[in-house]
Amino acid sequence: xxxxxxxxxxxxxxxxxxxxxxxxxxxxxxxxxxxxxxxxxxxxxxxxxxxxxxxxxxxxxxxxxxxxxxxxxxxxxxxxxxxxxxxxxxxxxxxxxxxxxxxxxxxxxxxxxxxxxxxxxxxxxxxxxxxxxxxxxxxxxxxxxxxxxxxxxxxxxxxxxxxxxxxxxxxxxxxxxxxxxxxxxxxxxxxxxxxxxxxxxxxxxxxxxxxxxxxxxxxxxxxxxxxxxxxxxxxxxxxxxxxxxxxxxxxxxxxxxxxxxxxxxxxxxxxxxxxxxxxxxxxxxxxxxxxxxxxxxxxxxxxxxxxxxxxxxxxxxxxxxxxxxxxxxxxxxxxxxxxxxxxxxxxxxxxxxxxxxxxxxxxxxxxxxxxxxxxxxxxxxxxxxxxxxxxxx
Amino acid sequence: xxxxxxxxxxxxxxxxxxxxxxxxxxxxxxxxxxxxxxxxxxxxxxxxxxxxxxxxxxxxxxxxxxxxxxxxxxxxxxxxxxxxxxxxxxxxxxxxxxxxxxxxxxxxxxxxxxxxxxxxxxxxxxxxxxxxxxxxxxxxxxxxxxxxxxxxxxxxxxxxxxxxxxxxxxxxxxxxxxxxxxxxxxxxxxxxxxxxxxxxxxxxxxxxxxxxxxxxxxxxxxxxxxxxxxxxxxxxxxxxxxxxxxxxxxxxxxxxxxxxxxxxxxxxxxxxxxxxxxxxxxxxxxxxxxxxxxxxxxxxxxxxxxxxxxxxxxxxxxxxxxxxxxxxxxxxxxxxxxxxxxxxxxxxxxxxxxxxxxxxxxxxxxxxxxxxxxxxxxx
Numbered sequence: 181x182x183x184x185x186x187x188x189x190x191x192x193x194x195x196x197x198x199x200x201x202x203x204x205x206x207x208x209x210x211x212x213x214x215x216x217x218x219x220x221x222x223x224x225x226x227x228x229x230x231x232x233x234x235x236x237x238x239x240x241x242x243x244x245x246x247x248x249x250x251x252x253x254x255x256x257x258x259x260x261x262x263x264x265x266x267x268x269x270x271x272x273x274x275x276x277x278x279x280x281x282x283x284x285x286x287x288x289x290x291x292x293x294x295x296x297x298x299x300x301x302x303x304x305x306x307x308x309x310x311x312x313x314x315x316x317x318x319x320x321x322x323x324x325x326x327x328x329x330x331x332x333x334x335x336x337x338x339x340x341x342x343x344x345x346x347x348x349x350x351x352x353x354x355x356x357x358x359x360x361x362x363x364x365x366x367x368x369x370x371x372x373x374x375x376x377x378x379x380x381x382x383x384x385x386x387x388x389x390x391x392x393x394x395x396x397x398x399x400x401x402x403x404x405x406x407x408x409x410x411x412x413x414x415x416x417x418x419x420x421x422x423x424x425x426x427x428x429x430x431x432x433x434x435x436x437x438x439x440x441x442x443x444x445x446x447x448x449x450x451x452x453x454x455x456x457x458x459x460x461x462x463x464x465x466x467x468x469x470x471x472x473x474x475x476x477x478x479x480x481x482x483x484x485x486x487x488x489x490x491x492x493x494x495x496x497x498x499x500x501x502x503x504x505x506x507x508x509x510x511x512x513x514x515x516x517x518x519x520x521x522x523x524x525x526x527x528x529x530x531x532x533x534x535x536x537x538x539x540x541x542x543x544x545x546x547x548x549x550x551x552x553x554x555x556x557x558x559x560x561x562x563x564x565x566x567x568x569x570x571x572x573x
Numbered sequence: 574x575x576x577x578x579x580x581x582x583x584x585x586x587x588x589x590x591x592x593x594x595x596x597x598x599x600x601x602x603x604x605x606x607x608x609x610x611x612x613x614x615x616x617x618x619x620x621x622x623x624x625x626x627x628x629x630x631x632x633x634x635x636x637x638x639x640x641x642x643x644x645x646x647x648x649x650x651x652x653x654x655x656x657x658x659x660x661x662x663x664x665x666x667x668x669x670x671x672x673x674x675x676x677x678x679x680x681x682x683x684x685x686x687x688x689x690x691x692x693x694x695x696x697x698x699x700x701x702x703x704x705x706x707x708x709x710x711x712x713x714x715x716x717x718x719x720x721x722x723x724x725x726x727x728x729x730x731x732x733x734x735x736x737x738x739x740x741x742x743x744x745x746x747x748x749x750x751x752x753x754x755x756x757x758x759x760x761x762x763x764x765x766x767x768x769x770x771x772x773x774x775x776x777x778x779x780x781x782x783x784x785x786x787x788x789x790x791x792x793x794x795x796x797x798x799x800x801x802x803x804x805x806x807x808x809x810x811x812x813x814x815x816x817x818x819x820x821x822x823x824x825x826x827x828x829x830x831x832x833x834x835x836x837x838x839x840x841x842x843x844x845x846x847x848x849x850x851x852x853x854x855x856x857x858x859x860x861x862x863x864x865x866x867x868x869x870x871x872x873x874x875x876x877x878x879x880x881x882x883x884x885x886x887x888x889x890x891x892x893x894x895x896x897x898x899x900x901x902x903x904x905x906x907x908x909x910x911x912x913x914x915x916x917x918x919x920x921x922x923x924x925x926x927x928x929x930x931x932x933x934x935x936x937x938x939x940x941x942x943x944x945x946x947x948x949x950x951x952x
Contacts, residue, residue: 206863228891311888323710388873481593501700
């Protein structure tokens with residue numbers, strides 16, 4: 181088989197492609213350095229990955245013993261850190277606009293006396309929802325701190341009657357809720373986003389590298405040389421050009437997986453070999469779809485904008501931050517045409533649930549099926565080539 | 574001045590006759606603008622599918638489930654008594670989480686004891702988890718307030734029954750600036766500012782790249798003429814992008830009902846240094862644009878990192894110092910933040926002073942670099 185391939189010109193196309201790749205440092209950058217940069221970026225951008233100690237303020241209009249008590253309670257929860265106590269809402273808004281704080285709690289005038297006199301009163305907690313992640317953390321932090329304050333009028337009377345705190349809590353919340361976040365119990369952003377988003381960035385690079393490599397052949401009319409290196413067979417040209425890229429990307433994938441799962445210790449319930457195999461399948465699928473899109477209109481300057489768009493949409497259709505089933509049904513269906521969607525589904529299983537093959541086999545099959553597109557790309561490119569002699573960009 | 578006008582008109586001509594650049598400008602801008610808005614137009618994530626493992630099967634548990642189902646965050650799609658069935662549904666992604674209600678719910682509460690229910694929520698998407706967490710917690714607050722009189726009675730504390738009528742302190746929660754609590758209204762405004770930067774970068778870079786391939790880029794011998802060329806290119810692109818800025822930041826927010834609280838004049842004042850700084854930034858990088866397609870690599874690849882670096886999706890304070898530094902080096906990061914402050918938060922120019930200073934410093938610095946690059950770059 182090897183001999184046949186060599187004879188048929190496959191290896192000479194591979195050799196030619198390797199020479200092109202080493203001819204300019206730029207190619208080394210796009211195929212190797214950029215993916216490594218993406219790995220560095222995604223593993224370090226979130227710091228320790230935990231959104232805690234978010235700065236907040238207390239707007240203390242009451243300035244009483246009780247309001248100071250509330251400030252102390254709020255300082256005690258891990259999610260938020262009270263950095264300022266302000267006399268009015270206007271100052272809090274200013275602090276919010278200058279990003280010194282991400283939320284504040286308003287303790288109204290006469291709060292203590294209202295509580296003591298059993299008059300209706302309320303605490304307002306305001307959180308920044310233009311910054312969704314920080315804002316929701318502030319809300320949860322305040323709610324945790326305030327749970328006990330909500331029953332403070334009861335506490336006054338029960339204290340008087342000698343009822344202990346435990347009984348009071350039972351009376352106030354007979355049904356208590358305990359939360360078990362599955363898969364990522366610490367709600368850590370590094371665990372959440374680093375792996376899928378590294379691959380989102382990497383697939384953009386894969387898509388562009390492949391389109392660029394083929395586009396240059398057609399643009400510079402090098403396709404004749406390439407074809408003669410491949411013994412006049414298009415299949416040698418296509419597979420021979422793809423081969424070095426798949427090897428380079430696979431090495432990057434192995435390196436990235438070792439860094440994430442072995443060195444940084446991300447959770448992985450399956451073996452690292454399984455996830456590496458899936459990553460390589462994903463690389464092949466992405467190469468195929470890039471080549472297919474290119475073959476639809478093999479004019480690099482024009483099609484590359486479309487491929488860029490396809491790549492950046494991967495960030496949305498991966499469905500990691502905003503679930504795809506929350507989008508319009510059309511977009512939900514469209515997401516299935518993106519290899520990254522299936523890749524994320526499969527790797528979610530591999531990372532968190534062992535023995536889950538029965539749940540993801542169909543996605544795996546689709547991921548593998550993307551490679552069929554190479555055949556179509558081959559036919560399309562061949563037809564275009566023989567139709568026009570050479571495709572001029 | 575005459576030269577400058579000539580350069581500008583030449584640039585317009587070059588851009589207007591370059592099909593790939595026109596595609597990016599028209600289809601790219603309009604396409605991206607509409608597509609991203611449509612993608613997130615559902616905005617609020619509602620009715621996440623959840624299941625209930627109801628071991629209690631009592632009127633109380635059914636009442637609790639009704640409360641949960643009534644929230645907009647989740648939709649109860651299955652009720653079962655089999656824990657493993659719920660786990661299977663979660664594994665098959667039919668649901669995003671489930672609530673376990675223990676069998677002794679009613680009996681224990683009748684006895685005056687506290688009962689713990691457990692929420693199991695998938696964190697594969699944090700929005701899924703947030704939805705089930707909020708829904709169950711709010712439902713429990715509602716049902717608990719109904720149960721107080723019963724609890725007091727069952728604890729045989731008739732003498733404190735009056736407590737049940739006591740007014741507890743209300744806790745009012747108020748999401749600021751994004752009152753619909755939507756994901757689209759949170760993500761899209763900053764993304765619009767980033768798209769402007771990206772397509773602007775692509776346009777400028779493709780133009781520089783095509784100059785290389787068409788060997789139009791002559792070595793500029795005089796410092797003064799490189800200043801003129803840089804200014805000419807900047808004015809051309811800023812003029813073109815003033816129109817697209819109106820489209821992205823003025824028209825699209827109206828069509829898709831995005832937050833639009835800012836004063837138009839303030840936004841214009843903010844956009845001037847942003848657009849200039851972006852063009853100068855891009856021209857400073859021109860030695861890297863060895864042909865017309867390569868810039869796309871860097872620019873498209875940077876799209877997701879730019880969202881993170883702007884400090885909108887993850888607090889800037891929690892990032893390591895070297896990424897914070899990047900925030901000050903790339904014009905889009907402070908501009909995104911400034912735009913969110915103006916248009917989503919209703920701030921004014923005094924609130925965006927640090928961002929404006931950063932942008933103007935970038936503008937001057939990148940202008941000088943761009944001029945030097947033009948003057949000394951190899952042909």
